[in-house]
Amino acid sequence: MLDGRALDRERLASALVEHELGMEVAAMGSIDEWRVKKGSALPLAAILFNLGGRKVTDHGIADEISHISSEFESVPVVILADTEDLAQILTALECGARGYIPTSVGIDVCVEAINLAAAGGIFVPASSVLSMRHLIDSGSRDTQPLTGIFTLRQAEVAQALRRGKANKIIAYELNLRESTVKVHIRNIMKKLKATNRTEVAYKINDLLAELWLKSEPKQ
Secondary structure, three states: OEOOOHHHHHHHHHHHHHOOOOOOOOOEOOHHHHHHHHHHOOOOOOEEEEEEOOOOOOOOHHHHHHHHHHHOOOOOEEEEEOOOOHHHHHHHHHOOOOEEEEOOOOHHHHHHHHHHHHOOOOEOOHHHHHHHHHHHHHHHHHHHHHHHOOOHHHHHHHHHHHOOOOHHHHHHHHOOOHHHHHHHHHHHHHHHOOOOHHHHHHHHHHHHHHHHHHHOOOO
16 A cells, blocks of 8 residues: 555555455555565555545656556556546546545445455446446437538537537547547538638537427427
């Protein structure tokens, strides 16, 4: 377990052992401290990295998670943090973490999450999964009306433009090259007879409003 706060890590280490984690707990202030002492310790089954009030997106944290995940490739890294923000969780997983435990859960859930990661699974809080489903569902509902005018990919890009996203962000989220995004935008502008991105956003909003109005059941 990694935690730079001595009192917090000692308390959590004791709680994990008392709640039958099923493995020994080595509480360290940093990964460097572990490197010094690892010769006298048992092989690692999992790494619990307690961020406390810090965020994965804080300076240097994401890099540290990536480095630990790369160095201990066969050992799952699980993040423990105060925030349940979906963006933080996704960033942690992108950095190589195999689980994300919010401190709002009880110690029993924490124990199960660590054991799940050690067994090869990935733990994320249920509230975040529901938030993710909501985002996916809402995105699908928004994109579907546009597929009668655009291709599916153009509809996705059009929605991103409507939300004011930059080309780099659109390319990253849709797993496209930035040059491909630019081609889609040119085609979208041509179909809408728009001269700039702002005009595209306005016309998409008007188009969606018109389509939704037509789809509403008449009284």
